[in-house]
Amino acid sequence: MAKTPSKRAPAPKAAAAPSSVGVGGETHQTASAADARLTTNHGVPLSDDQNSLKAGPRGPSLLEDFVLREKIQHFDHERIPERIVHARGSAAHGYFELTKSLARFTRAKILTEVGKRTDVFTRFSTVAGGAGSVDTPRDVRGFAVKFYTVEGNWDLVGNNIPVFFIQDAIKFPDLIHAVKMEADRGYPQAASAHDTFWDFIGLMPEATHMIMWAMSDRTLPRSLRMMEGFGVNTFRLLNDKDEPTFVKFHWRPKLGTQSTCWDEAVKIAGADPDFHRRDLHEAIAAGAFPEWEFGVQLLTQAEADALPFDILDATKLIPEELHPIEVVGRMVLDRNPDNFFAETEQSAFLPTNVPPGIDFSEDPLLQGRLFSYQDTQLSRLGTVNFHQLPINQAKGCPFQNMQRDGHMQMQIPKGRANYEPNSLAAGGEDGGPREDPQGGFRSASLQAEGPKARLRAESFADHYSQARLFFRSQTPIEQAHIASALVFELPKCSFEHVRARILANLQNVDPDLATRVADGLSASLPGASAPAAKPFDMDPSPALRIVGKYPDTLQGRTLAILVTDGADRAVVTGVRAAAEAEGATVKIVAPKVGGVTLKDGKRLAADGQLAGAPSVLFDAVALVLSTDGCAQLLRESAAVDFVSNAFVHLKAIGFTPQAQPLLDRAGVAPDAAIVDMSGGAKPFIVSARGRQWDREPKVRTLA
């Protein structure tokens, strides 16, 4: 009987063996280095991985074929339920280093041992979209850090915005139902611009502060490396004497907080749906390790009581100007995951993971979260033993207790004693593991008393003062972006009464904002809705801005040089050298990916082909063209878009004089950041360090 031979040669005997990571986190090989044979999951070597077992060459396949069945069955079950929220995420390994001890406030070793490096695994995510959605919708970003401390894992599961939509966990399922795809039609994916979201928001005035942030450029991050992070909920630190101090946690990116333009984010979604994931992966692979400062705001009970809002209310922030952020550490992400599924997908973050010395507050949003995360892993990862997966294991210390069995038990516990106390384990009556009253986790000793009732504290009633604080703290350009985002989103809500309700709520934030949005919608402006508590004015907090806060730098940014045949090598080399000297990554874009032949007759390889590498993927562009090359590009819509988009997205454009016809065709009007590079690349590079906000009113109507 003829057997179709494998087209591939058998694996060479000396080839590297396949490897996998063992339960203990150590790497072990599933086959010896000398034996690179394919096997089944149970170790049976395979003779043929190309053909299923059949009754004759053209006959039916046989049920007996355990090789086929195992392979197909494993494949059939490759997917696990995605996270109900934050499904789309990207992650990296790295380390945390404490730079200043908080020993006065906490006994947690991670916050007291200065200079010690602790491994971390950090996952960034969008909230609303599914695992296969795009990276750049207007959305809050998750910022979850797992510290593998010597006293157990600490998961600081935060967002890139310091406040949240709701005050009580019981509203979370409603919020998420409202923002996700609508129940009957299954769309829109990863977008807040739809009926049910705005219907819910209009009826939940407590969400107004968060809406100001969500409509700001914070929800359009340029890069995961350029996002702030916040613990959001108030936590407590407990020192050696168990004295509590309230704490808010902050992450501040070394590269500054930077965003894209809305039109740009929309176009990036088409050009590269994996824009953020790729950016993080490539930066780390290239050794440009992203880094964040770690800061805390510390408050005594008396200081918290003196604030004009309740720190247990997650719709409120504590302005830095009132209580400064003290920087006490740093985090560096320096290693990409080896396997997306095993690490990024299977990672499970639990706000309940805290080491001794860190404790919770009574924030009713946090209290609900303390239940939810452990619970959701049971349906997502399917077993109470998800903590044994390598990515979730407490790596900084052993974990040991009397919990046993369950689905997917990956350990082989030894001995008879699976209960505590016992006198059978090694050590007799002192045999471990035992409680540690001194070093173990203790909750803050607090009085809790009151009527058993479903209540919302009076101190949570003010829904507008901090929305106003945020809006009024922004620069004019950022205020215009917030108003314009509302003017974009609300027309996607088809109900006039819902739009009117939002406008009525906005009146309580700032009448000027409400007027601008109403004008943008061409709607009449209703009176203010009746607030539950009268809003009051707070001093503006410039720390809440993005514009003007990030450093003028090319560090961490990407610059494209568009070239054609006949272009001048000296100019290309000059731009590249100047940009790289400032820390930028440079990509050559050409009409064909094979590259171009420059004026000197030599080839220049390209990194991207014009249609597949539009300017939305870069922070600044240089056009180094020949006269003929430019003439050809005039007939290429991708080239015209390349230039016109760079212009309307407020980017610096450097050009050689031969490129002038393309600038004209793209409608580029001269300004300080449209730079003729005849005299050298430097002036262009200087303009490329930031976005040209002055240009914006000339290229789009802002609300």
Ligand code: HDE
């Ligand atoms: Fe989450 N959230 N959340 N959340 N959350 C989840 O846990 C939940 C909230 C945040 O990269 C889920 O493992 C409730 C605030 C991040 O894996 C789930 C409430 C903040 C991530 C869950 C909130 C967050 C999640 C879904 C209201 C900022 C992704 C999958 C009480 C401080 C972590 C999972 C990762 C994930 C519940 C509100 C951040 C369902 C009930 C506020 C970054 O358990």
